[in-house]
Amino acid sequence: MNDILLAEEAGEGILLLTMNRPAQRNAIDLALLDAMNAAFDAFTRDDRWRVGVLTGAPPAFCAGLDLKTFSAPDAPRHSVTALIQRVPHLGKPMIAAVGGAAYTGGLELALGCDFILASENARFADTHAKIGALSGSGMGARLPRAVGARFARQMILSCQPIDAATALRVGLVNELLRAEELLPRAMEIAAAIAAHDPGLIRMSKSVVDRGTEGTLADALAIETETLQQRKAMGAMTWGNGTPA
Template identity: 70%
Template sequence: MDAPLLIEEAGEGVLLLTLNRPAQRNAIDLDLCDALLAALARFRDEDRWRAAILTGQPPAFCAGMDLKAFSAPDAPRHRVTELIHSLPSLGKPIIAAVNGAAYTGGLELALACDFILAGEGARFADTHAKIGALSGSGMGSRLPHAVGLRFAKQMMLACQPIDAATALRVGLVNEVLPADRLLPRAIELATAIAGHDRELVRLARDVLDRGSAATLGEAIAIEREALAKRKAEGAMRWEAGIPPKASC
């Protein structure tokens, strides 16, 4: 039998979700997108789950959207956008455990989690500009909230990856750990969260999110308007069937 695209493992109140397309660096195609949406819905609705961890099967966390799978002009790319934007609204904390490359949509996926832990070999990049695309999934709004406006501009405009140590320095990640300590530490933190009063955790998380995101909704709206204008002016290069350049 084929291996599942998404591995779900249960702990004490904790759900571990592992993207499992390692040959494609865990890039998100429609099947993986649907599997992750379904798993997150169960996480949201089932009382036994108090916290979740999202990671990727080595060697990567997530390379972003699978451009081959979504190359057709009418491909449902909005499904990936819906997936990424759904994470903050689930009402329960999700920790991103980034064990390798988190590029473009993969970085957006990590940014949509409550916080990020990184392995020492993790790398982060936004390559939208390099492939002739514009983000519609939060890069232009969540990234500057995480690292500040100037460093977000550097990442989005230069498309050069940063290592885990730099990500820690600029505030993108909370901790950097040896590879063999990444998941144990994520499980330790998720288990600690799961052991607290669930309603208090929900309220505290909501207060933090609402307070820090006072202008985030406006920023996301601006980003979506820019994306709509870009599409109205003509398809992005990879949507039009022009192969993207090599990854950064």
């Protein structure tokens, strides 16, 4: 794994993945996209890994897509959608440890994880409307299930970020921690999960996932249909006016 994605064994059975483009706030470019797909492949296939922790090098978790890479009309944005949408289906628990901004695609990435832990300096926002785009990666389906429809509307329609305390209050994150406690607490929970029978963990996770994704699939289909309708009305544009 190259240095834009740090992969390390952080405990027995625990894979720690750190998005490492701090100057770009860990925005996803093609290289990081490929590295994350490769890491997810290894995580899924290698029985050594029982649980994963996904985080970002300070000062951010992930700012979403790198617009220098993905604002071009022919940019493979569908590949990022595929990456984000595979996270809930890795077959093993993945914990998001958010220690900074998780914006737009970064928020979708965190929502795809089994649950989110956040430090006090975490911030969350959906800025699709601000850049003239509509999500195709699950924001409109998963965010309402995390925070409720009313608060999801506020985040999606206003594009205003919320702080970590608000994220805890509305149920977006499970725990709010001091910055120095974030990864240790993520590792503590990961170790507790890894200590259990992996087959049973997979089955227990599947029960929860299948029980909640029945209606999620309908919501995702609605989001995809709406995205296609929006595209039929004319090309969407990014913040720089480039067609999306």
